[in-house]
Amino acid sequence: DAKTTQPTSMDCAEGRAANLPCNHSTISGNEYVYWYRQIHSQGPQYIIHGLKNNETNEMASLIITEDRKSSTLILPHATLRDTAVYYCIVRVGRNSGGYQKVTFGIGTKLQVIP
Amino acid sequence: DTEVTQTPKHLVMGMTNKKSLKCEQHMGHRAMYWYKQKAKKPPELMFVYSYEKLSINESVPSRFSPECPNSSLLNLHLHALQPEDSALYLCASSRGLQGIGSPLHFGNGTRLTVT
Numbered sequence: 038d039a040k041t042t043q044p045t046s047m048d049c050a051e052g053r054a055a056n057l058p059c060n061h062s063t064i065s066g067n068e069y070v071y072w073y074r075q076i077h078s079q080g081p082q083y084i085i086h087g088l089k090n091n092e093t094n095e096m097a098s099l100i101i102t103e104d105r106k107s108s109t110l111i112l113p114h115a116t117l118r119d120t121a122v123y124y125c126i127v128r129v130g131r132n133s134g135g136y137q138k139v140t141f142g143i144g145t146k147l148q149v150i151p
Numbered sequence: 152d153t154e155v156t157q158t159p160k161h162l163v164m165g166m167t168n169k170k171s172l173k174c175e176q177h178m179g180h181r182a183m184y185w186y187k188q189k190a191k192k193p194p195e196l197m198f199v200y201s202y203e204k205l206s207i208n209e210s211v212p213s214r215f216s217p218e219c220p221n222s223s224l225l226n227l228h229l230h231a232l233q234p235e236d237s238a239l240y241l242c243a244s245s246r247g248l249q250g251i252g253s254p255l256h257f258g259n260g261t262r263l264t265v266t
Contacts, residue, residue, distance in 0.1 A: 044154075057246075069252055071254060073255075078259075079244050079259050080155075080241050080243070080257030080258050081194065081241070081243075081255070081257045082257065083254035083255065083256065086252060086254060088252075122193075124193065128220065129241075134201045134206050135181060135182055135201045135202060135247040136162045136182035136184075136199050136200075136201040136206055136207070136245065136247070137182070137245055137253075137255060138207060139184075139196070139255055140196065140197065141193035141194050142193060143193060143197075144193060
């Protein structure tokens, strides 16, 4: 799986958009970009994933550059409950055995400030 | 609330004890996972089961013994642990072969302390 690079930490004012970048310059054509987050003392939570098109769901938007070498997770109106570690993961959709070997990097610690 | 339930939430055990962690999901997922997470570190993969068969063992010491009795249940049996095994143990599941791109669903973990 391709490696990802994320800033170690970011701050965002409450109510503003949080834009979390991820660099994945060695991504392959069949690799997806996934985002998870982990709020303190909870398990990781899936947010969104995409292959090449921009994606949006009720939690966030995912913008993938045309060359697919980087992406940005956007939380449109950050709240205090969005304070968490955000993980960007690049991987093939599934292994042939029907499972996904998901490896977490260090992630970005997002602090939403009142 | 999550759709993956882990019990117990907290566990304290001595180095000579035998205990088990339990994970349950009723989403029809056919792949299940154990991760270990030390404080301020990312989760680390331990085991993967696919269709009730062990598919990945990430060189985990034998004092950790996984078991998948059926497609909804995943256990982690613990024996003769060391204090450095104290961590948050996370269970996850995903759809399996029919779910290309399907994400992992995590429980909230069991916080284990070995004394």
